[in-house]
Amino acid sequence: MADQSGSAGGATGTQAPGGPGYGVQPSAGYGIPGGAPLPSGKATASMVLGIVGLVLIPIIPPIIALCLGISAQRMADRGEGGGRGMATAGMVMGIIGIAFAALGVIVATTQALSVA
Incomplete structure (x- = not known):
């Protein structure tokens, strides 16, 4: 009895299309291409302290943000x-924060001297 492959007794030694050995190779997966390293803690701390220096405390955090950056x-x-x-x-935020702090000190000193 002949099957669809044309040989009697079955298709020995061959595989059906789409079976093992045929088809698409598995993908490498999703994620960061090339295995780029994750951000370091110093980079994260620098950015957070830069934001804190611009928004809340304009004296010490910008200096630390600049050094960590x-x-x-x-x-x-x-x-x-x-x-x-x-x-x-x-x-960048550290530099801007330091500039704002320096500007604040200059303005406060100028006003204090002009009053006296």
Whole structure:
């Protein structure tokens, strides 16, 4: 008795289309392409302290944000961690926070001297 493959006794040694050995290779999965490193804690802390320095306390947090941002960028450049963008954002907000704090000190000092 002949089956659809044209050989008597079944299709020995061949596989049906779509069976094992045929078809699409499994995908590599979803996620970060190339296995990019996750942001380092320094980069995250730099960005958070930069935001806190701009919104709440304009004296100490921007200085710390700037220092942590520089350190996190150097780590990212060496390949020890990711988060270069977060570190840059923390640095920029730290610089802006320091400038606002310096401007506030200058304005307060000028007003204090003009009153006396």
